[in-house]
Amino acid sequence: MTLLKTTDASLSFGTRAIWDKLSFAVEKGEFIALIGANGTGKSTLLKAIIGVQGLDSGSIELEDGASISYIPQHRTEDSATPLKVKDLVRLGLDGHKPGLPLPTLAAKEKVTAALSSVQALELANESIGNLSGGEMQRVRVAQAMIGSPDLILADEPLSNLDLNQQLVVSELFEQQRKKTGAAVLFVTHDVNPIIDYVDKVLYLAPGGYRMGTTEEVMQSEVLSELYGADIDVVRNQGRIVVIGTHDHAHHPGEDWV
């Protein structure tokens, strides 16, 4: 069943088109990788879905009553926030409800479980200003999952993580999806840590986008066409390596065979 439907969404800032007639759907329980070079509008797309960024035209529809959790792209100004880790995670559980955050046993158990799942229990009483980038990312993951949302929007949740933590955190998203049926829209620059879980890839490029299975999208011809430049997609032992994407200038009228 369709959870999120984007129809002909277009947005520009000044004369710069970010995306033009972007249409795609996210089904319940789907794991989607959102990939694209810097500045192609991945973060902006997530912001448009939660509603803090409007569209020029087109629409984004969410199934009635569906709940969303959002993991923002890591920014350093977060570090000034006067809040303890356990309280930040608790906000993900019931911060949207009225009233005081009474210290109930049930809430405490949930926060403890969420923090343990990202191996961050020992950080519970730390101020978030004192966390390292990777620790903050794991706390954000705990905060996003504790409320059992229908859709998790994660903006580069693997940034700042070492290779081992990347695999641990990726697997958490998969477990959450299996356990709660949540759909995941996962922004990343590297598909490999999540390659076994991903149902579809949504690839944004300056001149367009492509959506399909990893097999369909992560192909030399597809990406070359998308970028208008020569791109090699190499497969090795189940890993995908893309060569030649970044900083490739687009030359209009240029022919590639």
Add this chain to the structure above:
Amino acid sequence: MPTLFDFSDYDRLIPLVTNSLIAGALLALVGGLIGVFVITRQLAFAVHGVSELSFAGAAVFLLFGLDVVLGSIVGSITAAIIIGTLGARVQERNSLVAVLMPFGLGIGILALSLYPGRAANKFGLLTGQIVTVDDPQVTWLIAISVSVLIAIAVFWRPLVFASLDSSVAVARGVKVDLIGWLFMILLGLVVAAAVQIIGALLVLSLLVTPAAAALRLSSSQFWVPVMSIGIAMISVVGGILLALGGGLPISPYVTTISFLFYLVARILTSKRFGIIGAGGRK
């Protein structure tokens, strides 16, 4: 020259200032509490703009023989709504406040100059009262404090969420804009109350200094508001008691006590001399 501290007639004076003490304690309670959100929502400077327009409203109402507290409320809520509507981004907000502030002061001073009454009462609105708070004022202060406390308790969780983690709160369905508006109105009410006691120019010492000190000492959701209220309470009630004998305005005592708390908090948490780790702000 009057003496700064004089405790000779205390047993005779205390009954006369019961009203002031009640009003001061209530104000410290709501002021210390709302101050925490003022800082986390980066509204410290905006408070100054709101209080100057509150002064203008009070002065204009005084000139026309209307209720001064009501005028104060009209002025501060107007300012709060303007700042809340037009000043969503911090930078825009700062220049907006800097534009509103002298405008409000100017209007207020004009109204006071035209007012034929005694001069001593006039400048109480700017720099605070000598300890006399009459009964109608106390009624206003109680009404304001109780409504603000109830509103903050009801909206506590979404207010914290919207203030500290805004985009995540939006995703979870929190009406962040609505909360922002509501908060500005509550702030306007508290500022109007504070202007009556410590004066428009010194409102920050009650709405910002205690919370700033508390935030240096802790990042706990429980202890920050508790400490902020405690510091505000000691500053106001202590200020009133100290001012009593000398017959001077209470505001210099209040501002000095709250400043000393901030100073101590900074020294305790400083890198070089600190004996305890800093709270949220490094």
